[in-house]
Amino acid sequence: MGLFDYSNAADSVEPLQEITFLADLSSEDWARVLKIVKSRVFRAGDDLIRAGDKDDSFYILTSGEVEVTIGDKVLATIPEGSVFGEISFFDGALRSATIRAKSKGSAVRVTRDDLDTLAAWEPEIARKMLFDLGRVLAMRLRWTTRLAAS
Amino acid sequence: MSDIIKKPFPSYLDMPAQLPSNFWWSFRIATFAVMLVIMWLVATNPASGFALFWKVLIPSLPLLFALAPGIWRQICPMALVNQIPRTFGFSKELTLPVRFKNLAYFISVLTFFFLVSLRHVYFNKEPAALLVLVFGALALAFIGGVFYKGRSGWCGTFCPLAPIQKAYGHAPVVTIRNGYCPTCVGCQKNCYDFNPRAAFLSDLADKDPWYAGHKKFFVAGLPGFAIGFFTAQDLAQTSLVTYYLYLAGWIITTLGIYMAARIFISVTDFRAAAISAMSALVIFYWYTGAGIVNTLGGLAGVQAPDWVLMLPFFTAIVVGVRVIFLGMSAEADFRALDSGKAEPRVGVKIDIVRRNAGAEDLVSERKSGRSFAADPTRTLLDGIESAGLTLDFGCRMGMCGADPIAIVEGMESLSPPSDDELATLRRLGLEGRARMACVCKATGGGVTIDLGMNPNDLPEPPPPENQRDLGVETGVQKVVIIGNGTAGMAVADEVRRHSASCKIDVVARESHQFYNRMAIGRLLYGRTGLEDLYLMSPEWFEKKSVDVWLNTQAVAIDRDGKQVKLGTGESLAYDKLVLAMGSRAIVPPAEGTQLPGCFVLREAADAQIIRAWRQQHACERAVVLGGGVLGIEAADALRRLNVKTTIIQRAERLMNKELDEKGSAILRKYLEGLGIKVITGASVAKVFGNARVEQVELSNGDLLDAEIYIACAGVKANSELAAAAGLEVKRGVIVDAAMRTSDPDIFAAGDVAELSGAVSGLWAVGTAQAAVAAATLFGKDASYSPPSTLVSLKMDGIDVKGFGSLEGGDGIEEIFDANEPENEHRRLFISDGRIVGAVFVGPPGTGQDVGQVIQSRANLSGIIERLRNKDWAALGSV
Known part of the structure; x- marks a missing residue:
């Protein structure tokens, strides 16, 4: 589970650390981003994403907790602050799981159109966002590879 | 670290240092000195030395291990000597072989049981034995430090007190940061000093049954060992063999209870272990609590009342229950992580994002069950889009009637409708039943809308009586x-x-x-x-x-x-x-504009034909003539159809009739950012192609490849029928x-x-x-008075508004902000409290207030001072 990834340990494998998404964006930068992308609030039980939906957006969970479900099965809980949904953002394919709110909360939703708009207004921030999303995807792919290998 | 996502299992590297390093060094040396004094007393005055050691010091440790094990990990004299070689740089820093890493805990468990059992035999009564024990342990700890790196030579491996610290301290009430490792060298498995909340959980959940097994064995046998130890017969009256059989009997008994609990009531390993460990703690204080109080009382020269004698025992119960609850919470986090298959987490600086994201009240949408923020600065349409829902919109000014929505409840929490919106609702026959989503804003919570409901299906108000015909x-x-x-x-x-x-x-x-x-x-x-x-x-x-x-x-x-x-x-x-x-749209005369592939975009059929053309001929490039509202909207639509588009504008800038230079420049930069090319100061001279459009030649001689050419360069009234009928017709x-x-x-x-x-x-x-x-x-007296002629660019991602004259003049005050942001441009021309000219260009949503004030022709006298101070939010309050 990565709880004992001794990150600077000489004899440990390369760790899969936590990524802070857009870590070097200042508060002013975020204010600019949030002028363009929209924040969405939800109540417990609301579906943020529905399996089978076509929806090219990713989410940043700004408050509350959501869970990943397929059918009746809860696969995982996503805590506050997490970034999710980036796969459909990139490939535009149908959502594979439902993301349901466990509590009330809010999330920033970024669509591909939003990224285009952001790129036109704030090219530097958009570049960072795209790069960081790529980093997220890469990290999750590494994790999947490791999981498959184990 | 509150701006980083909350981690359920922070490692010591994630924790702030609560106290300065100097403090801990002083504390360590002081503890070491106290220990030396006690040992000196053991040697010189065994009665008080033994009392202090066995009746006060040692019995205090289990509670400390449960409450704040990190304190002991910081000040333990054995840890101090173990870390001396590392601190002074003479440790060989060898890596403990994996075999020993796995074996160490087992050795320490056996050593613990064995040494404690020897208390009755030697250590409780023989000063020399106790001195050998203590100084022997210190020597071994030191030797471990000389050879092995990090804390792997003793503290986390062979130390006989390590298992009991992990067991009692599996969910510390207070977590103290590891103070010995400036950098983690990854010296041991599931290091307790690295991640105290996760170490015991990870041990028990280890895939290696042997590794996890002896942890379970220790913790399950511990309560039995405690009972056996405290209830064993005096060795003067029994043999050593009987004594050890008796201890083993008790260990096996609680081990059995542990297994039975696992099998018959399917309590998890971790819970069974936690309950077992805390039972041992309580049992320990049942037998030792009174001794601690009496010894301390004796030293202070007072006789403690009976109820005080029970105090350590009850404290142990309270602490034990607390640790069990903390442990269960840790277990839940651990399972959540495990069920997520430990996917690496991605987070944002949550405080910053949240600070900028705003709003708490909700507007609910009944059909989807989704909600969005009730935000008095954003329209319901914005909210609907933010919730990932779609609603077809039109003018975004409340006039075309494209987006009426049924208000199921909370009509009173919505902004009052403007005259334009009221007129639209009246035209649609929806007054009082629906609102136009593109202009209506929720000023408070409790609003429910229903996108699945046709507003026409809502109950209709009764028609007015005695209406004239x-x-x-x-x-x-x-x-x-x-x-x-x-x-x-x-x-x-x-x-x-x-x-x-x-x-x-x-x-x-x-x-x-x-x-x-x-x-x-x-x-x-x-x-x-x-x-x-x-x-x-x-x-x-x-x-x-x-x-x-x-x-x-x-x-x-x-x-x-x-x-x-x-x-x-x-x-x-x-x-x-x-x-x-x-x-109808006019196509400025130019050679070749009769070729297939030349279009206008004026009505639905035009758009359908262009879409079909783009597909039939796999068109990739287009030229749009005209940099006004229609041309830009057409170029944006083509861009979304994945066609590389160039706008040709005869004037020197885009939307030259409505915008000033800076406004046009921001708009141009935005369009170019989207990939739309803009050429100004040019027109189309010729359209070429073999059977259909292939190239466009500009008046400046440039040649552009294009399979689509759309003229958006003005319109002509369809007045031929009227002229033929003899009516007076000019333009x-x-x-x-x-x-x-x-x-x-x-x-x-x-x-x-x-x-x-x-x-x-x-x-x-x-x-x-x-x-x-x-x-x-119908013979009524009516006369046309021009409405507010606000021009808005209907394009997602940017707000562009132009109105009236930007010339200024006598009695007209111009308000603008010389220090406005690079991406936002706003100029207002105000006369007698009313806007007579305006330009606005900025990110989406930022121009709504200006637009609504212009449309409603509101009097701004009340907020003119605020506007002069560039407090644009004042526009929203009108």
């Missing part, structure tokens, strides 16, 4: 309207309001019912057809008895016979005729302020009409003229 009163019983665009349909609606009996025929050249012409770009790039663009439901036409002749051309007007002749050979008789044929059909043409029975409204001083091509103008025409034709 002007048709009956004036004898106007047949009204024919030519054109079913904005003006034509507004006339039909107004005529019906004035007269319930009058027959209304609408002759429509297009084959579609009244649709949202402003949104035809969506027909280009969207997958849905025209259905989403219709502005009136089929029921509306039925309810209002408006007969629309679709795909029908009016070919002549017989003014004497008061008939409109149709291309089908039929005729429609009228008492009053309203011309609302609108205008359009000449009308007076009552919208009468030169024939008193014929009226004109909208783009086809020419009225001195009136602008054309705007929705608001068309509907205002329609209202006047409909009133006049």
